[in-house]
Amino acid sequence: MSRKLTNAEPLSLSEVKNHLRTRVVGHPLVYFRELTSTNQMAKLLAEKLPREGTTIIAERQTEGRGRLNRKWVSPSGGLWFSIVLRPKVQARHLPKLTLMASVAVAKTLRRLYGLRAEIKWPNDVLVNGKKVCGILTEAETKGESAEFAVVGIGLNANFDLMVLPKSLESSSTTLRNELKREIRREVLLGSLLDEIESLNESFSKEHFDRLLDQWRSLAGMIGASVEVRVDGEKVQGQAVDIDQDGALILRLKDDVTRTVSFGDLTVTKLAISR
Numbered sequence: 253m254s255r256k257l258t259n260a261e262p263l264s265l266s267e268v269k270n271h272l273r274t275r276v277v278g279h280p281l282v283y284f285r286e287l288t289s290t291n292q293m294a295k296l297l298a299e300k301l302p303r304e305g306t307t308i309i310a311e312r313q314t315e316g317r318g319r320l321n322r323k324w325v326s327p328s329g330g331l332w333f334s335i336v337l338r339p340k341v342q343a344r345h346l347p348k349l350t351l352m353a354s355v356a357v358a359k360t361l362r363r364l365y366g367l368r369a370e371i372k373w374p375n376d377v378l379v380n381g382k383k384v385c386g387i388l389t390e391a392e393t394k395g396e397s398a399e400f401a402v403v404g405i406g407l408n409a410n411f412d413l414m415v416l417p418k419s420l421e422s423s424s425t426t427l428r429n430e431l432k433r434e435i436r437r438e439v440l441l442g443s444l445l446d447e448i449e450s451l452n453e454s455f456s457k458e459h460f461d462r463l464l465d466q467w468r469s470l471a472g473m474i475g476a477s478v479e480v481r482v483d484g485e486k487v488q489g490q491a492v493d494i495d496q497d498g499a500l501i502l503r504l505k506d507d508v509t510r511t512v513s514f515g516d517l518t519v520t521k522l523a524i525s526r
């Protein structure tokens with residue numbers, strides 16, 4: 253018997269709108285059956301339209317973009333979307349939008365589905381140790397100030413893991429795989445946009461401490477032994493915390509502390525208990 257690998261039913265925009273309680277985020281919501289990349293389209297629109305909140309969703313992406321110039325495989329059944337934000341903060345704060353989005357995703361997955369979703373620095377959300385969501389924030393700045401940022405969120409929702417390339421199968425999961433059922437993507441998207449609007453209001457008021465505290469409470473790898481690959485170098489140590497800018501603080505051998513702003517993290521030994 254053949255398994256249904258992807259959800260063929262297109263997203264219902266009117267159902268998303270029924271779940272949406274926002275004033276800014278998700279207005280307008282623009283839906284495409286297929287796009288190269290929702291981030292790319294959101295950036296084009298942000299350059300032309302002065303408004304904040306425009307949200308682009310695509311059923312599939314043909315050139316979905318991941319971090320560090322990687323490709324992001326985006327079959328139908330996933331939830332691929334990008335939001336244009338214009339927080340009135342200095343440009344140096346914009347990378348924290350990725351932390352904000354990861355908090356929104358982890359909180360929403362916990363609340364809607366009771367999943368133990370955890371954040372993995374810098375921008376992944378995991379369920380049972382496997383990646384269910386990636387976030388890519390791209391920003392346009394003018395000197396010290398932020399023009400706009402595009403927060404792109406890729407959530408593996410209703411497709412079978414077999415759709416992903418073999419190299420990703422063992423490290424990834426989908427909501428359908430974890431819950432053994434399909435979810436209503438409309439409910440998930442509406443709830444996520446609500447959560448992002450509320451966190452973004454706090455972000456615009458520069459309440460970064462609140463955000464970082466929420467991030468810490470959802471981060472799975474604090475206390476664990478980790479290896480971070482930074483520009484070809486491998487840094488091993490214990491993940492201790494994140495700093496005010498969202499950089500990871502590591503305790504290396506001999507109690508030396510090192511802070512890394514970007515890189516690929518692998519947990520080598522879990523924390524004993526948290």
Ligand code: BTN
Pocket residue numbers: 288289290291292313315316317318319320322324326332333334375376385386387388404405406407
């Ligand atoms: C990563 O983990 O490397 C980040 C992946 C981000 C993927 C999302 S899907 C929606 C948006 N459009 C893109 O092209 N990328 C982001």
